[in-house]
Amino acid sequence: MLKGIPPVLGPDLLHILRAMGHGDEIAIVDANYPAEAAGPEVVRLDGHTATDILEAILTLMPLDDFVDDAVFGMQVVGEPDKRMPVMEEFDAIVARYEPGMKLKLVERFAFYDRVESAFAIVQTGERRLYGNILLKKGIIRPDA
Template identity: 45%
Template sequence: MLLGINPLLSPDLLHALRSMGHRQDIAIVDANFPCDPSKHRVIRLDGVTATDALEAVLSVLPVEKDEPESTWRMIAYDDPSYILPIFAEFSDIVDQHVPDAEVHAIQPAEFKAMALDAYVVVVTGERRLYGGIVVRKGVVPPPGE
């Protein structure tokens, strides 16, 4: 255990977060998300919701601020205006860490491709449908900036 570190951040996840470079992505996905650990860097957080995983990750990960989009979720039921409760939760969590940030809705196929191209895919125990988000890593500015 470490002081000040969310206990959901496993050693493997902390290593991945620290290893990520600027503008690389992390995908936090639900338990039904199809990915092959032999082809992708996959970390499992079984029994953890995607929203709890996002909260833990954003407690240490800077989010990209110099691009118009830095967080993405899927469009549900082919309707971009349809807001599932998990989408609202994702938005609230992102807004707590990056005020005025918007979680952008993209088509499921685009989301899946983006997630599978991410630096790391975190497969959670989330059972809610469309329970995934992609976050782009930002930078930690030098002291005094």
Template identity: 45%
Template sequence: MLKTIPSILSPELLKILMEMGHGDELVIGDGNFPAASMNSRVVRLDGHGVEEILKAVLQLFPLDSYAPNAFLMEKVAGDTVQTPIWASYETIAKAGDPAFKGFEHLERFAFYERSRKAYAVVATGESALYANIILKKGVVV
């Protein structure tokens, strides 16, 4: 055990966060996200939701202050599902890092393509729809 490191962050995820450099991206996918087919580096946190993982990650992970740094998968045209989790993400991100610039929305297949190029994907048990998020790593100053 270590002090001040959120216990939800597994040793495998901590290693990945440390390996990542400026501009690398981390995907946190909901329970429906096709993590294994998107990226070869997948960390499973199945029993947890994205909100608690996002909060824990942002305690250690600096967001990029030079570029857009947070992305959501936009809803498919015509889909009427509600996305209240997005407001929660915004609250968490604002509190978690002053470099947070707001969310950019990516079309579903553009989000998938970006996920393929990401450094890693965290697979969660999140049941909310459209609860996928990408974070771009910044520098520690």
């Protein structure tokens, strides 16, 4: 155990977060997501929700404020403007750590394409539908 680091962030995930550079993306996906087939390295955290993992990651990782959007979710198929309750939770967590940033929803297959080029994927045990989020890593400023 380490002080100040959420215990859900094990050594494999901590290594990934530290190895990522500015602009790299990491996906946190639900239990239904085809993570193993997507391509990037997969860290499995089956006993945890996507919201718990998002909260833990954002305690350590800054989001990219050089781009218009740094947080992406998957649109509901057939209802692109619908926001599922898990998406509202994602937005609330992001706002606590990165005020002003919001979840941008993208079409399902565009989301899959982004995840395929991500640095890594965290597969959670999230059972809520559309419990998928992609984060673009930012920088630590010298005054932080």
